[in-house]
Each structure stands twice: as C-alpha cells, then as structure tokens.
Amino acid sequence: MWNLKAGGQYHRRVMTERHAFQNNDPRLSNIAEKVMAQERLSFEDGVVLYGSADVLAVGWLANHVRERMHGDLTYFNVNRHINPTNVCVAACRLCAFGKKKGTEGSYTMALEEAWETAASGYSEAVTEFHIVGGLHPDLPFEYFLDLVTGLKERFPKVHIKAFTMVEVAFLAKRAKLSIRETLEKMKEAGVDSMPGGGAEIFADRVRHIICDHKIDGGEWLETAKLAHQMGFRSNATMLYGHIENDEDRVDHLLKLRAVQDETGGFQTFIPLAFHPDNTPLDHLPRTTGLTDLRQVAVSRLLLDNFAHIKAYWQMMTPKIAQIALRFGADDLDGTVIEEKIYHDAGATTPQGMRREELTRLIRAAGREPVERDTLYRSVTRTEDSFMVAV
Numbered sequence: 001m002w003n004l005k006a007g008g009q010y011h012r013r014v015m016t017e018r019h020a021f022q023n024n025d026p027r028l029s030n031i032a033e034k035v036m037a038q039e040r041l042s043f044e045d046g047v048v049l050y051g052s053a054d055v056l057a058v059g060w061l062a063n064h065v066r067e068r069m070h071g072d073l074t075y076f077n078v079n080r081h082i083n084p085t086n087v088c089v090a091a092c093r094l095c096a097f098g099k100k101k102g103t104e105g106s107y108t109m110a111l112e113e114a115w116e117t118a119a120s121g122y123s124e125a126v127t128e129f130h131i132v133g134g135l136h137p138d139l140p141f142e143y144f145l146d147l148v149t150g151l152k153e154r155f156p157k158v159h160i161k162a163f164t165m166v167e168v169a170f171l172a173k174r175a176k177l178s179i180r181e182t183l184e185k186m187k188e189a190g191v192d193s194m195p196g197g198g199a200e201i202f203a204d205r206v207r208h209i210i211c212d213h214k215i216d217g218g219e220w221l222e223t224a225k226l227a228h229q230m231g232f233r234s235n236a237t238m239l240y241g242h243i244e245n246d247e248d249r250v251d252h253l254l255k256l257r258a259v260q261d262e263t264g265g266f267q268t269f270i271p272l273a274f275h276p277d278n279t280p281l282d283h284l285p286r287t288t289g290l291t292d293l294r295q296v297a298v299s300r301l302l303l304d305n306f307a308h309i310k311a312y313w314q315m316m317t318p319k320i321a322q323i324a325l326r327f328g329a330d331d332l333d334g335t336v337i338e339e340k341i342y343h344d345a346g347a348t349t350p351q352g353m354r355r356e357e358l359t360r361l362i363r364a365a366g367r368e369p370v371e372r373d374t375l376y377r378s379v380t381r382t383e384d385s386f387m388v389a390v
Helices: 015-018 027-036 043-051 055-069 109-119 141-154 165-176 179-189 204-211 217-229 246-263 289-302 313-326 355-364
Strands: 074-075 079-082 128-131 159-164 234-238 266-273 333-334 368-371 380-381 385-389
Touching: 027 043, 027 055, 043 074, 043 217, 043 246, 043 289, 055 289, 074 355, 079 109, 079 217, 109 141, 128 141, 141 159, 141 165, 141 179, 165 179, 179 217, 217 234, 217 246, 217 313, 234 289, 246 266, 246 289, 266 289, 289 313, 313 333, 333 355, 355 368
Parallel strands: 074 333, 074 368, 079 128, 128 159, 234 266
Antiparallel strands: 380 385
16 A cells, blocks of 8 residues: 555655644544654554545645655546436436336447447547446347447547446346456457446445446446456446435445455546436435535545545536545546446536646646547647657
C-alpha cells in the first residue's frame, strides 16, 4: 500500500505536514497519523471519515496521498462510449437507461450501426472504445463477439474496454458457458480490458432493493477476480447517494481493497453519484457537491492499493471534478462523446468534451494534464495520429 511511484515532484516533509494538518474534529487526528505513516485505515476509520463534519480536513488528507502518489499529474483519455442496446431484463430501480423489449425508447443497434457509431464523432483518433449495454433477453453471445471482432478489424489500434461483470455473468448464462469460458471467448474476440460498472453497492440489504435482478455483490467480486487472474485489467465502481449508509459504503470499498490485495487487477476506482431522475427512486434528492467531494476523498484514503481515483466529470459536472483534483482524484476520464446512461437519468453535463477543454480544466486546477491510454501509458499525439509509450 502507498507503494506506487509518484509522478511529478513530491517532498517528504512528514513533520511539516503533521504540523500543517489542522482539523475541527479530534477523531481525525489518529487517522491523520496513520495517513502520514502510510498505514492502512480500518473500517472504523472509514466510518469516521464519512461522518466527520470537517470535510476540508478529510480532503486535505486525501490530497496529501494523491500528491504522494502522482504529484500534480492528472490523467485523461480520448475515448468513445458505445451502448449497443438499452433493452434489459433487469428492471433495476436505480436505472433510467434500461428498457423492456418493444417499449417506447428501446433500441438495439445492428452491427453495422454500432461500427458506424464507433467511427463517428470527433475527427481525432480515439484510443479507447468503452462498451456497455443492457441485458438483452434475445441477443446471442455471438452478437457481442462479432461486435468486438468488427471493431478490432476496423480500428486495430484502439483499445476495447467492454462488458461489465454483470454482463459477463448474464452472457455466460445465456450461452450456457462457464464464466471462464465466456471470458476466454471475449479475449479471443479482442476485448482488452473491462469496465467497472454494475458493482453498485455490495451490501445485500441495499442490493435487494435497488438491483435485485443482477448478480449479487459476491458474484461480482468473484467474476472480477477470475477476470484478473486471466489477464484482464478492469475498473471498479460504487454507486452512492441512494438508500445506502456510511457503513455500506465502507464495506464496499474494503471488499474492493481485499480483491485488489489478491489480484492487483483493478486500475481505477470510479465513485458514481446516483442520479434519481426518470427512475423509480426519483423521490430521492441528488447528491450535493460536498457529498461528491467527500466520496472521492474517502475513496482515495481507504483504497490504498488502487493507483487511480477518477472524478467522472460527466456525473459530477466539470466544476466539481476540478475541485475533486484537490480531494484525492488524479483522473478526469475522457472526451466520452454521447454518454447515454447518466443522461437518461437527467444529467445535464455536455455529452462530450474536446481534448483542449479537458486540458484547460486540469491546468486551471493547478494540475498537469497527461493524456493516457486505457492502461495509463502516456500518449503522444501528432496532427493526424497518436503514439503510445510502451
């Protein structure tokens, strides 16, 4: 833990930093001592961090860790989201994206349409296709394999990050294959890594209410472990701001930390705020900016074995994401282009952002932008192409 090589300059002035840390919550003092000594925080520490009224002190500690690991470097990529279908059998109460087959607003892309969608958008070359969709009751596994194969044939330099743990488990069941066999076929088709969606909250009490038709938290974690053991890297997420409590959030983070101890396969953690609009839970309020910043900070402090914490600007707005770069986040995600899942739930942020605007936001926050590929290798871009550092 805390053993990752820092980017940029970072001065280890432990005594000065201890002196500089000021807080209005005496419970944070012991936690600060642990953070300065690079000791692992406990479940109880996590509950304190969520419950403390001094969110600025929590953010200071998270920023300390962030700068110890990455200095001022802040990562982003040029990516393209592809959602091949929104038809879904799950009927999760947290979701505004999924539709029942044949209902108004439901869609399924033909393969040619999906490939054309991948090619449209910005004129500059993307380095990543991010592919997630609904749990379609009729589409065969071969449709998804052909989708990936076709993308690889057309865009051989682009990294394909595709199919959440939930989708993998569903496709395995539909194809009457084991999880391992399903992952093997995905790899053969050209899937390079996996997104982190579908984790939601691992606590059974909450999961039974918000997403009872998905795999449970234990199955999500076991699928991730197997994927990592087979050579896939993946992201991890947590959906917060609905009916979960602080203990549920800490439990979620520590379960991810335990898997990372075992596999080392998680690249990035992405806290996702629940957007209630157009969902069965639309009576719930949206998260505040303060809640979003605290979640980023606590994630950075508890997930000591995760290299990166992402401030997903599409979800938390570019302005809050900028501030999050001082609350523990070191990544802003990417240019995205046509994000559907959050916008169906009422997100009012732009659907895409140009590279120049992302770098401007990062520099305005006092950080140094680094364009990366999916595996966090730096990208050097010329006028009409890009080169990835090996």
